[in-house]
Amino acid sequence: MKYDLIDRALFIKNRKNFSAQMKPKSLAVFNSNDIYPISADSTMPFQQARDIFYLSGVDQDASILVLFPDAPLEKHREILFLTETNEHIAVWEGEKLTKEKAFETSGIKAVYWIKDFEKVFFEIMTQCETIYFNTNEHYRANIQTQTREARFVEWCKKQYPAHQVAKSNPILQRLRSVKDPIELELMQKACNITEKGFKRILDFVKPGVWEYQIEAEFMHEFLYNRSRGFSYTPIIASGNNANVLHYVENNQECKAGDLILLDAGAEYANYSSDMSRTIPVSGKFSKRQKEVYNAVNRVKDDATKMLVPGTIWAEYHKEVGKLMTLELIGLGLLDKAAVKNEDPDWPAYKKYFMHGTSHNIGLDTHDYGILTEPMLANQVYTVEPGIYLPDEGFGIRLEDDVVIQEKGEPFNLMRNIPIEADEIEDIMNS
Known part of the structure; x- marks a missing residue:
């Protein structure tokens, strides 16, 4: 090994x-x-x-x-x-x-x-x-x-x-859903390797690179740091490809002005990491792209705070849906009438954010955990909201892996991986 x-x-x-x-x-x-x-x-x-x-x-x-x-x-x-x-x-x-x-x-x-x-x-x-x-x-x-x-x-x-x-x-x-300190150390190692890969990508991406070349840059950094490779099949989705939730072809050219949705994580010692970031091919977000990006990031930050002992997974997702609904109204994608008349089994926000926000992670990327039981300290969850806009040619997803704490906010295993839009622009243009 x-x-x-x-x-x-x-x-x-x-x-x-x-x-x-x-x-x-x-x-x-x-x-x-x-x-x-x-x-x-x-x-x-x-x-x-x-x-x-x-x-x-x-x-x-x-x-x-x-x-x-x-x-x-x-x-x-x-x-x-x-x-x-x-x-x-x-x-x-x-x-x-x-x-x-x-x-x-x-x-x-x-x-x-x-x-x-x-x-x-x-x-x-x-x-x-x-x-x-x-x-x-x-x-x-x-x-x-x-x-x-x-x-x-x-x-x-x-x-x-x-x-x-x-x-x-x-x-x-x-x-398996409650992690031992040794397991958390191994997961932190996986996330640290993912961090190295992402920072390499920020230095590599420019108009004209291909999605598979970005995948190769990740793999180089993962193997170099004693990972076997990706925890799961990576998504390197530029432009409208980001609106295909499980896009894995990774075979298109990245063009100026587009965004790239990256969903990739390193494994280490069989333990997974699961990261999503969205970056601008040209090193700078457009005004609209940044508005949507920051909305997704706010939902992620607020959703993370809800992951505390005793939280029920299904109820948590309803609350995240309310956060996303407010952001979509602010972006002009939903109006109050659409929300008032929505189907409770498929709320209005689902048109733009159709997947779940969080899943257990550990030895498996979608790890064991009984979702009908209250959350516990030392369980590890992803937090991954997104907004997908095929009519506007881009989609944004942001994702971190966090450890539920006995008291206080969750501990972010990806705290050192750049995520703020301004920071990403600064690194890509430095």
Whole structure:
């Protein structure tokens, strides 16, 4: 991995918290992701399944974690199964985790090679009553490929049909949404790398550059600073492309007078950052562009202040909608009659700001978190209002990542990334 070794105290604590919520005489299983094929002998770059990483720090394929707090043998209360490394694998693929290195990474002493999984698993399944399966129940999940986890669930139900079944997901949704200080440090590192990338872009952009060249500048800075790359597919949207919310072609020339909506963030150690900024190709906003820009920025600042413990996500979005409505009236985009007669299921402001304002962020860009429950301290949310004006040829979105505090306003992990319109102009023209 490119990143520095993470303090295993994080993973020890995460396992302890998860195990404390398991039923008596139960075990839980977590599988790594597959390496997915492209064609011939080509594969996609490996990305670890976030839950096994969260609980162990293991960041390689063909790995399994088993938690069995009530196991009769103490050594079976936490078990890792890994691919056996050898000299041949070390030469062709690079050395994989040894048992000693796995302990250093995870704090787990019981490490078996994965070829022994079925034998050991049979022994511990005879000693438990319930098995926790790790299904993906994120509200945005849209899975079309069978995962290693799903194959395991099928196999296990067939081999052990008499066991009771439970779900690990509700436990993980709550645990993963509240960040440990070590996690916040890793997320700050990701945001710091994003900051470096954005400042590089401000120095690079001018009329005639292409969107993909901007993407390349980001990638250079991310890789240079020990990131694997983007947390998600980046949006580099100049001119009217900004009015396509998930524009990812990034293949158009950036022209004088246009704006560029940048939605890009670096990952670090599997943790995400998620930044949006909108900048002028020519280094200066027009009067109208700046009016709209400042309106979006005011909504972002006021919305951020609402992210405090106890806030309900759905109610928060209604309040942000009221802020945006006032700004759109001030910009001449809405009038009071349109607001008075609006459809409550699709308020008038949605014509210009049609997406949500905030989502959890962490190991996933759209991270785990139960949105029907009150917000908690040390949850991390994006704040990303926007105004999209296809008739005027531009769209603006501004986004920061913020940590909810026990008291006071949220802590902005992107506090050092330029966002004020005047500051962006000054940097681009310096």
